[in-house]
Structure formats: C-alpha cells, structure tokens
Amino acid sequence: MRKNDFDVIIVGAGPAGLAAGYVLAKEGISVAIIERGIFPGSKNVMGGIFYRSSLDDLIPDFYKEAPIERHIVEQKIWLLSEDSMFSTGIKSEKYNVEPYNCFSIFRAKFDKWFAKKVADASAMIINETVVKDLILDGDRVIGVKTDRPNGDLYCDVVIAADGVNSFLTKSLGLRKKITTNNVALALKEIIELPDKVINDRFGVSGSSEGVTIEITGPYFDKMRAIGFVYTNRNSLSLGLGVVTEDMVKLKINPNDLLEKFKSHPAIKPLINGGETKEYMAHLIPEGGYYSMPKLYSNGFMVVGDAAMLVNSIHREGANLAIESGKFAARTYIEAKKIGDFSQKTLSSYQKKLEDSFVLRDLKTYKNLPKLLEEKQYLISKYPKFIIDAMYEMYNVDKVSKSEKIKLIMNKAKKELGYFNILKDVFSVWRDFR
Numbered sequence: 114m115r116k117n118d119f120d121v122i123i124v125g126a127g128p129a130g131l132a133a134g135y136v137l138a139k140e141g142i143s144v145a146i147i148e149r150g151i152f153p154g155s156k157n158v159m160g161g162i163f164y165r166s167s168l169d170d171l172i173p174d175f176y177k178e179a180p181i182e183r184h185i186v187e188q189k190i191w192l193l194s195e196d197s198m199f200s201t202g203i204k205s206e207k208y209n210v211e212p213y214n215c216f217s218i219f220r221a222k223f224d225k226w227f228a229k230k231v232a233d234a235s236a237m238i239i240n241e242t243v244v245k246d247l248i249l250d251g252d253r254v255i256g257v258k259t260d261r262p263n264g265d266l267y268c269d270v271v272i273a274a275d276g277v278n279s280f281l282t283k284s285l286g287l288r289k290k291i292t293t294n295n296v297a298l299a300l301k302e303i304i305e306l307p308d309k310v311i312n313d314r315f316g317v318s319g320s321s322e323g324v325t326i327e328i329t330g331p332y333f334d335k336m337r338a339i340g341f342v343y344t345n346r347n348s349l350s351l352g353l354g355v356v357t358e359d360m361v362k363l364k365i366n367p368n369d370l371l372e373k374f375k376s377h378p379a380i381k382p383l384i385n386g387g388e389t390k391e392y393m394a395h396l397i398p399e400g401g402y403y404s405m406p407k408l409y410s411n412g413f414m415v416v417g418d419a420a421m422l423v424n425s426i427h428r429e430g431a432n433l434a435i436e437s438g439k440f441a442a443r444t445y446i447e448a449k450k451i452g453d454f455s456q457k458t459l460s461s462y463q464k465k466l467e468d469s470f471v472l473r474d475l476k477t478y479k480n481l482p483k484l485l486e487e488k489q490y491l492i493s494k495y496p497k498f499i500i501d502a503m504y505e506m507y508n509v510d511k512v513s514k515s516e517k518i519k520l521i522m523n524k525a526k527k528e529l530g531y532f533n534i535l536k537d538v539f540s541v542w543r544d545f546r
C-alpha cells in the first residue's frame with residue numbers, strides 16, 4: 114500500500130496557506146507547504162493593510178515582533194472629480210493604542226516572517242517548487258505533481274491556497290469561469306519619501322503612526338475603480354484597482370490611468386519629491402459571494418483568494434485568507450480523528466466559514482458586484498453631485514444659503530432625477546437588507 118509523504122499538502126505560502134500550516138503543525142500534523150516563489154512573499158502583492166485580529170488568535174501580540182510599517186490611526190475616504198476632492202473618514206486615539214486595529218505592511222517581508230514562524234512550528238516549507246497538477250484516485254485527491262524530478266507527493270488532503278488564479282480549483286471543476294467582471298487589475302507603486310515628510314504631509318505625530326486613503330469618484334470616469342494611498346515608514350504605497358471588464362470595454366491603458374491618478378491636484382502634493390522604488394501588478398478577486406467556487410471535494414479544500422474570499426468594499430482579503438486557512442486546518446484535524454477525508458466530512462469547512470464573519474460579510478455584500486455592474490454611476494454621478502453640492506455650500510458669493518439649497522435641489526432633479534434617486538435608494542436598500 115502506498116505511504117503518504119505528508120498528512121496535508123498545502124499549495125501556496127500566502128496568508129491562507131501559512132495560517133493553515135501553522136494550525137496543523139502546532140497540532141503535530143505532518144504538513145508541507147509548497148511555494149513557487151524563491152521565498153514566501155516574493156511573489157505576493159498587497160496594498161497593504163493587515164488587520165490584526167485574525168492572526169492574533171494564532172500568534173498573540175505578533176505585531177511586537179513582525180515586520181510591520183505603521184499602525185493605522187486614521188482611515189480616510191476621498192471622492193475625486195477633475196479639480197476637487199471631498200474627504201470623510203475616521204481618526205481616533207482608540208486606533209493609537211495597543212494592540213492596534215491594523216498595520217501597513219510589505220508582504221515580501223511579512224510573509225517571510227510568518228513562514229519562519231510556521232517552519233519553527235515544524236511545517237515543511239518547500240520553496241521554488243510549482244505544483245503542476247493534482248493526483249487523483251477516482252474522484253479523490255490523494256496528492257500533487259510538482260515540477261521537481263520525482264516530484265509526486267501523496268497525502269490525506271490537499272489544501273489549495275494558490276491565490277486568485279487557482280488552477281487547482283479549476284482543474285477539479287469546482288470553480289466557475291473567472292470573468293473579467295469578477296477580478297480587478299491592481300497596480301501598485303512604492304514611492305520612497307523621508308519619514309519626517311510623510312509625518313508632516315499626513316498629519317501624524319510619529320513614524321509609527323499611519324494613515325490610509327481610499328479613493329473613488331467621477332475622476333475615474335465610467336470605471337469601477339478604487340485608488341489607495343497608504344503610509345509606510347519611509348514610503349507610500351499608492352495604487353489603483355479597476356474591474357478588468359471596464360478597462361477592456363473603455364480601452365484604458367492601466368499605466369496611463371495610474372499616471373492620471375498620480376497627477377490629480379489632491380494626490381500630487383502627497384507624492385511630490387518621492388522616488389518610485391517598485392512597481393507591481395496583480396489581480397484581486399472582486400466577484401464576491403456568488404463567484405466563490407465549491408469549497409471542498411474528496412481530499413481537497415480551497416482557501417483564501419483561491420476561494421474568492423475578498424471583501425473589497427472593506428479592503429479585507431489577507432485576514433479572510435487567514436480565517437479560511439484556520440478553518441480548513443481545523444476541519445482536517447476533525448476528519449483525521451475519524452479517518453474520513455470524504456467531501457461529506459470536509460463539508461464542515463464550509464459550515465465553519467458560514468458561521469463566521471467571513472461568509473456573513475460576503476453574504477451582506479453579495480449583490481454589490483452586480484449592482485455596480487448595472488449602476489456604475491452610483492460611484493461616479495452621486496459622488497460628483499456631493500462634491501458639487503459641498504463646493505456650492507462653502508463658496509461664499511453673496512447668494513443666500515436658502516437660494517443655494519434650491520439650486521442644489523434643482524441640480525439633483527436635473528442631473529439625477531428625483532424618481533431615479535428613489536429607485537436607486539430602493540435597489541441599494543433591497544440589495545443590502
């Protein structure tokens with residue numbers, strides 16, 4: 114009888130795979146994590162804001178030793194038009210006390226650190242190795258084929274943590290086709306600036322305090338696009354994610370769009386004098402709940418981006434990846450106790466996700482991708498109206514405030530239409546209730 118090489122093989126050493134590996138290794142399960150990059154993190158791109166709570170369950174107070182850039186004390190939302198910017202957000206001293214809510218990080222450093230923790234817990238991390246295929250016995254996954262000579266490895270369960278393009282999930286037929294509507298193309302630059310300049314420009318009192326800005330509005334024309342600027346210690350992470358369908362339809366060159374973004378009068382002063390040190394591109398799964406694949410099969414589970422677990426409206430991905438990795442690992446531990454790795458037993462992985470905030474949140478926003486596909490103007494026309502109305506109310510030109518309110522109401526009637534506003538309010542209410 115064939116002997117397993119490991120109890121569990123995890124494909125991909127991003128947050129999802131590493132979290133699963135950590136839980137399993139801590140329980141004494143023999144686990145290998147196979148990563149195609151030269152080290153974990155070397156291939157990974159993220160904005161990136163990392164939320165503490167999901168990893169803190171596994172490694173309490175991890176932020177005291179992990180390579181983090183700044184803890185975030187202020188989160189802003191900006192609406193941009195060609196010449197204006199409307200700002201809202203939250204700054205709180207509650208975000209400025211340990212254990213903190215979230216941090217800016219660089220994935221290349223952070224994943225490497227996390228992987229060391231996982232290896233210390235006695236998981237085997239095999240770098241520079243590509244998983245080419247699954248090995249099946251009938252309809253049961255029993256191992257993986259790698260690009261190494263004699264590289265077939267056998268196990269009880271394979272966990273696919275291979276990111277947004279997850280060909281493993283596709284090869285098993287669990288995934289619906291990824292459409293250009295389900296993914297955003299994200300571009301990111303790291304722009305170096307002295308920490309003192311960053312502190313002054315973003316109004317923070319020290320180099321450990323950080324700010325995030327999320328940006329949308331009519332400036333991005335007819336696109337479902339979100340820009341971001343995050344403060345690191347000595348640099349800014351600046352980027353843009355645009356639903357791929359919109360880029361294709363409008364024949365937009367992503368680089369031109371990024372350059373346009375950087376030249377906006379509200380953005381330019383933030384990066385002035387900075388030097389671009391890195392440029393990266395990556396896909397973000399943005400299809401939400403309805404784009405998720407089936408999450409398990411016989412001897413197989415799917416976690417993180419491979420399972421399309423991203424809540425783009427709240428900029429949450431890495432934390433959902435960690436949660437799903439933990440749940441998949443715990444499901445394996447339960448299955449091992451009864452020696453049954455069939456899909457019937459592994460289906461409790463989905464149940465765990467359903468009972469947690471991960472799928473509860475994705476369900477809350479399940480209709481959002483469709484809503485924005487049909488009504489892109491919700492993030493262009495309405496923000497434009499808000500910007501123009503705010504401009505009008507703050508522009509002192511000897512027109513009385515009551516007259517201004519009348520003008521704004523007329524503009525709402527002309528540009529948006531009262532009936533259309535009601536219809537839009539109703540569809541948003543219906544989709545999120």
Ligand SMILES: Cc1cc2nc3c(=O)[nH]c(=O)nc-3n(C[C@H](O)[C@H](O)[C@H](O)COP(=O)(O)OP(=O)(O)OC[C@H]3O[C@@H](n4cnc5c(N)ncnc54)[C@H](O)[C@@H]3O)c2cc1C
Pocket residue numbers: 124125126127128129130147148149150153154156157158159160161162163164242243244245274275276277299300301352395396397416417418419422423428429430431432434
């Ligand atoms: C520009 C951008 C900004 C983002 N900003 C944020 C943010 O601010 N906050 C947040 O929480 N999330 C953010 N996200 C989302 C977040 O990065 C992902 O949700 C998260 O990385 C998912 O983790 P994962 O482990 O599932 O996948 P990944 O991090 O993609 O890891 C997959 C790993 O699998 C490896 N791999 C793939 N195929 C194979 C194979 N065949 N063989 C071996 N190895 C393989 C890859 O090399 C990679 O290391 C952002 C994403 C992007 C692109």
